[in-house]
Amino acid sequence: MSEQMPDIPFKSSILPKLLEEDTRIRFRCHTAISCFNACCRRADVTLAPYDVVRLKQRLGMTSTDFLAKHTVPFEMDADGLMGIKLKTDDQGACLLLDGDKGCGVYTDRPTVCRYYPLGLLALHPKGAAEDQQHYSMVVEAHCKGHEEDRELTIGEYRAEQGVLEYDEVNREWYQLLLKKRSAGPTVGRPPLASLQLFFLACYDVDRFRRFVLSENFKGTYALDAEVYAALEQDDVALLRFGFRLLRQVLFGERTIDERPQAWEKRAQERAPVWEARLEAEKRHWQEQQEARMREETTGKSGDA
Numbered sequence: 001m002s003e004q005m006p007d008i009p010f011k012s013s014i015l016p017k018l019l020e021e022d023t024r025i026r027f028r029c030h031t032a033i034s035c036f037n038a039c040c041r042r043a044d045v046t047l048a049p050y051d052v053v054r055l056k057q058r059l060g061m062t063s064t065d066f067l068a069k070h071t072v073p074f075e076m077d078a079d080g081l082m083g084i085k086l087k088t089d090d091q092g093a094c095l096l097l098d099g100d101k102g103c104g105v106y107t108d109r110p111t112v113c114r115y116y117p118l119g120l121l122a123l124h125p126k127g128a129a130e131d132q133q134h135y136s137m138v139v140e141a142h143c144k145g146h147e148e149d150r151e152l153t154i155g156e157y158r159a160e161q162g163v164l165e166y167d168e169v170n171r172e173w174y175q176l177l178l179k180k181r182s183a184g185p186t187v188g189r190p191p192l193a194s195l196q197l198f199f200l201a202c203y204d205v206d207r208f209r210r211f212v213l214s215e216n217f218k219g220t221y222a223l224d225a226e227v228y229a230a231l232e233q234d235d236v237a238l239l240r241f242g243f244r245l246l247r248q249v250l251f252g253e254r255t256i257d258e259r260p261q262a263w264e265k266r267a268q269e270r271a272p273v274w275e276a277r278l279e280a281e282k283r284h285w286q287e288q289q290e291a292r293m294r295e296e297t298t299g300k301s302g303d304a
């Protein structure tokens with residue numbers, strides 16, 4: 001699975017051959033195949049938000065413990081938007097592999113593992129009204145599934161591998177990433193607090209739940225009691241809400257009602273902190289100016 005990272009959304013400048021839902025492929029993977037588990041012994045698995053929910057439920061852990069024990073973070077873009085990958089051992093084998101028995105979490109395996117050997121490419125071509133989903137095929141020497149005598153369409157393969165539910169929940173996340181990428185420098189580098197919120201809402205859902213149910217949050221956003229009840233119990237409802245909140249925070253799309261004067265109240269409460277930060281910035285700037293002037297003066301007297 002080393003070269004098999006599906007690009008979500010697609011970011012390389014070299015577009016691979018795009019395959020569609022009705023493209024026929026030749027592939028079959030089964031427990032009796034000679035390369036069984038070869039892909040999991042060289043795993044490079046990027047996780048999407050719904051993967052985390054399924055895996056932490058499967059392993060009976062909180063998202064916080066799951067992230068600490070099973071994932072490593074990486075920067076998805078130059079603005080510091082974080083992604084996560086499954087941890088591997090020193091040889092590159094997935095830690096969720098259960099010896100020769102195969103995947104230890106098979107019915108809850110991540111999207112990337114379900115798609116393999118296909119890659120999912122989420123694209124938003126210029127001028128297109130909607131995002132598009134295409135696929136690419138990865139052929140690696142160690143994977144003998146391509147030599148098996150079975151043909152089926154990509155649509156049939158996706159259904160067989162159970163990715164439909166995963167794609168449905170993760171779709172808004174893919175759209176969020178595409179929008180961030182297509183907006184480019186116009187939205188600039190998000191502040192640190194927004195980057196932290198992105199990580200919390202997309203991956204650390206149990207901590208995100210505590211944040212959403214806090215008095216501070218309730219004082220800012222006006223949500224119905226039923227919505228809070230759903231967010232308290234349902235991880236998927238919480239993920240979907242998180243994607244909406246991120247669109248509001250990152251792109252200013254107002255779909256969640258804020259309480260009247262909530263911003264003013266928060267500004268009043270935070271005023272001493274913000275003023276202290278501003279003062280620190282000013283001091284830093286002044287010190288830099290003074291240092292520059294000293295350097296110029298020394299340089300000039302040196303020239304003379």
Ligand code: SF4
Binds near residue numbers: 043045110113
């Ligand atoms: S999660 Fe399962 S299928 Fe995916 S790489 Fe790990 S062991 Fe293999």
Ligand code: SF4
Binds near residue numbers: 038
């Ligand atoms: S056929 Fe490919 S996907 Fe299946 S076990 Fe072998 S390497 Fe992995």
